[in-house]
Amino acid sequence: MIQYAAIILFVFGLYGLFTNKNxxxxxxxxxxxxxxxxxxxxxxxxxxDPNSIAPIISSTNQLSSVFVDPLPQALVLTAIVIGxxxxxxxxxxxxxxxxxxxxxxxxxxxxxA
Amino acid sequence: MxxxxxxxxxxxxxxxxxxxxxxxxxxxxxxxxxxxVLLLILPDxxxxxxxxxxxxxxxxxxxxxxxxALLLLNSLILVITYLNLKSYKTYGTILLLALAGLNGxxxxxxxxxxxxxxxxxxxxxxxITTSNKxxxxxxxxxxxGAVGSSLFLFGVIxxxxxxxxxxxxxxxxxxxxxxxxxxxxxxxxxxxIGLGVEAKxxxxxxxxxxxxxxxxxxxGPMIASVYAGSMSFVLGRxxxxxxxxxxxxxxxxxxxxxxxxxxxxxxxxxxxxxxxILLFSSVAQASIIALxxxxxxxxxxxxxxxxxxxxxxxxxxxxxxxxxxxxxxxxQDLRGLFIKNILVxxxxxxxxxxxxxxxxxxxxxxxxxxxxxxxxANHIWLIAIILIASVIxxxxxxxxxxxxxxxxxxxxxxxxxxxxxxxxVIIALALLVFGTYSTPLSYLDNSIxxxxxxxxxx
Numbered sequence: 001m002i003q004y005a006a007i008i009l010f011v012f013g014l015y016g017l018f019t020n021k022n023x024x025x026x027x028x029x030x031x032x033x034x035x036x037x038x039x040x041x042x043x044x045x046x047x048x049d050p051n052s053i054a055p056i057i058s059s060t061n062q063l064s065s066v067f068v069d070p071l072p073q074a075l076v077l078t079a080i081v082i083g084x085x086x087x088x089x090x091x092x093x094x095x096x097x098x099x100x101x102x103x104x105x106x107x108x109x110x111x112x113a
Numbered sequence: 114m115x116x117x118x119x120x121x122x123x124x125x126x127x128x129x130x131x132x133x134x135x136x137x138x139x140x141x142x143x144x145x146x147x148x149x150v151l152l153l154i155l156p157d158x159x160x161x162x163x164x165x166x167x168x169x170x171x172x173x174x175x176x177x178x179x180x181x182a183l184l185l186l187n188s189l190i191l192v193i194t195y196l197n198l199k200s201y202k203t204y205g206t207i208l209l210l211a212l213a214g215l216n217g218x219x220x221x222x223x224x225x226x227x228x229x230x231x232x233x234x235x236x237x238x239x240x241i242t243t244s245n246k247x248x249x250x251x252x253x254x255x256x257x258g259a260v261g262s263s264l265f266l267f268g269v270i271x272x273x274x275x276x277x278x279x280x281x282x283x284x285x286x287x288x289x290x291x292x293x294x295x296x297x298x299x300x301x302x303x304x305x306i307g308l309g310v311e312a313k314x315x316x317x318x319x320x321x322x323x324x325x326x327x328x329x330x331x332x333g334p335m336i337a338s339v340y341a342g343s344m345s346f347v348l349g350r351x352x353x354x355x356x357x358x359x360x361x362x363x364x365x366x367x368x369x370x371x372x373x374x375x376x377x378x379x380x381x382x383x384x385x386x387x388x389x390i391l392l393f394s395s396v397a398q399a400s401i402i403a404l405x406x407x408x409x410x411x412x413x414x415x416x417x418x419x420x421x422x423x424x425x426x427x428x429x430x431x432x433x434x435x436x437x438x439x440x441x442x443x444x445q446d447l448r449g450l451f452i453k454n455i456l457v458x459x460x461x462x463x464x465x466x467x468x469x470x471x472x473x474x475x476x477x478x479x480x481x482x483x484x485x486x487x488x489x490a491n492h493i494w495l496i497a498i499i500l501i502a503s504v505i506x507x508x509x510x511x512x513x514x515x516x517x518x519x520x521x522x523x524x525x526x527x528x529x530x531x532x533x534x535x536x537x538v539i540i541a542l543a544l545l546v547f548g549t550y551s552t553p554l555s556y557l558d559n560s561i562x563x564x565x566x567x568x569x570x571x
Contacts, residue, residue: 010263010267023252026256030259030260033260034259037267037270040267040270041266044273044274071279072270078225079228079266082232086255086259089236089255090252090255093243093251093252093255096243096248097248097252100248100249106249109249
C-alpha cells in the first residue's frame with residue numbers, strides 16, 4: 001500500500017515539474033518527486049511482521065529471525081544526500097537566474113532574453 | 114596499485130584543490146597524467162572493495178572495454194584542461210570531480226554505485242555548463258538530468274526488489290535463470306530513459322540545444338566529447354549485458370533510435386548556426402552508437418565512439434574559439450574563417466569528413482564495417498535509414514565547409530595558438546593514419562567486454 005502512495009507522490013512531483021514555469025516551484029516539485037522515490041526505496045525493505053526485529057545479529061537475535069532489510073535504508077541515506085546536493089545546486093542556479101533575468105518565471109525570461 | 118585509485122585520487126585531489134583554487138588546473142593535469150600511466154600498468158580483473166566476494170560488496174571491473182573508455186576520457190580531459198589553462202583556470206576542482214565521477218561510472222559493477230557516480234558526474238557537468246553564462250540552459254539541464262537519474266534509480270530499486278542484489282553480474286545471472294523477460298521490461302525502460310537523458314538520445318535530450326548551442330572551448334568539448342563518449346560507453350555496457358533488449362521492447366527501442374538518427378540530422382540540416390549543426394550531428398551519432406550496441410556490434414560501436422569523440426573535440430574547439438572571438442556562431446558570419454587559418458581549416462575538414470565517413474579517413478572504415486555487420490544481421494531498413502541520414506549529413510557538412518573556406522563580405526580574424534594547432538594536427542593525423550592503415554583496428558573484437566564471460570564462468 002505504501003508503495004502506491006510513494007508512486008503517486010513521484011508522479012505528482014513529475015507533473016509539477018513539467019507544468020510549472022516558476023524556477024522555485026520546479027525545484028520544490030523535484031523534491032516532492034525525490035521524496036516519493038525515497039519512500040518507495042524504504043518500502044522495499046519494510047517488514048510488517050509483528051515478530052520482526054532490528055537487523056542486528058547478537059546472542060539473542062539470530063540470522064533466522066525476521067528482520068527489516070537494512071540495505072534500502074543505507075541506499076536511501078545516500079539518495080537523500082545526493083538530493084540535497086542537487087537541490088542546493090538548483091537553488092544556486094535559481095539565484096543566478098534571478099540576477100540575470102530579474103525574474104523566476106521561465107516565460108518572462110524568454111521575452112527578456 | 115588498484116583501479117580504485119582512478120576514482121579515489123581525483124576525488125581526494127578535488128577536495129584538496131579547493132584550498133588552492135588557482136592551482137587546481139595544475140593539480141588536474143598531474144592527476145590526469147597519473148591516471149593515464151596507471152591505466153597502462155594495471156592488470157585486468159575485478160577489484161573487490163573491502164575484500165567482499167560477489168554478490169556482496171561493491172566491485173569494479175577493469176577489462177579491455179573499460180580500459181579503452183578510461184584512456185579516452187582521461188586523455189581528453191587532460192588535453193581540454195591544458196588548452197583552457199588560462200581561460201578557465203578556476204574550473205580545475207569541478208573537472209577533477211567530473212573525472213572521479215566518470216571513471217567510477219565506467220568501472221563500477223554495482224547498480225546503486227552506478228547511480229551515485231551518475232549524480233557526481235552529473236553535478237560536475239551542470240557546473241561545467243555554468244561557464245556558458247546561460248543559467249536558464251544550465252537549470253533546464255539540471256532538471257532533466259535530475260529526473261533522468263531519478264528514473265534510473267527507480268528502475269534499479271525495482272530490480273533490487275525483484276532479485277535482491279545490486280551486483281550487475283549477479284543480477285544478470287538471476288535474470289537469465291528466471292528467463293521471464295516481461296518482468297524486467299518496466300525497470301529496463303526506466304533505466305534506459307534515465308541514461309538516455311545523459312547520452313543525448315532523442316526524445317530525452319531537449320537540454321542539448323541550450324547547453325551546447327551556447328558552449329565555449331571548455332564546455333563544448335567536455336559535454337560533446339568527454340561526457341557523450343563516457344555515457345555511450347556505459348550505455349553500451351548496460352545494453353549489451355544487462356538490458357539485452359528482446360521482443361516488443363527491442364522494436365520500440367530500435368524505432369526510437371532510428372527516428373533519433375534521422376531527426377538529429379534533419380535538425381542539423383535545418384540549422385544555420387554552426388554550434389547547433391555540430392550538436393545535432395552529435396545527437397544523430399549518439400543514436401547510431403546505441404543502435405550498434407543494441408544489435409551486438411560492440412567493437413565498431415567502440416571505434417565509432419572514439420572517432421566521434423576525437424573529431425568533435427577538434428570541431429567544437431575550432432568553432433567555439435571562433436565564436437568567442439567574433440561574437441556570433443551564424444555560419445554566414447564565419448565565412449572565410451579558414452582563409453587565414455589554413456592548417457586549422459585542413460584539420461577541421463579532415464575531422465568533418467571522418468564524421469561523414471569519407472574514404473581515407475577512419476570514419477569510412479568504421480561506417481563500412483558496421484553497415485556490413487547490420488547487413489549480416491539482415492537489418493536492411495536500418496542500413497537504408499543510416500545511408501539516408503549520411504546523405505543529409507553530407508549536404509549540411511559540405512555546405513558548412515564551403516562557407517568556412519570561401520571569403521565572405523567582411524574579413525574575419527581568429528587566431529589559434531600553438532597548443533590548439535598541435536592538438537588539432539595530432540587528432541587529424543590519427544584519423545588519417547587509422548583510415549589508411551586500418552590493420553590495428555582488427556586486433557580487437559566483440560570479446561573486449563568481459564561481463565558476460567564473468568556471468569558464464571560463475
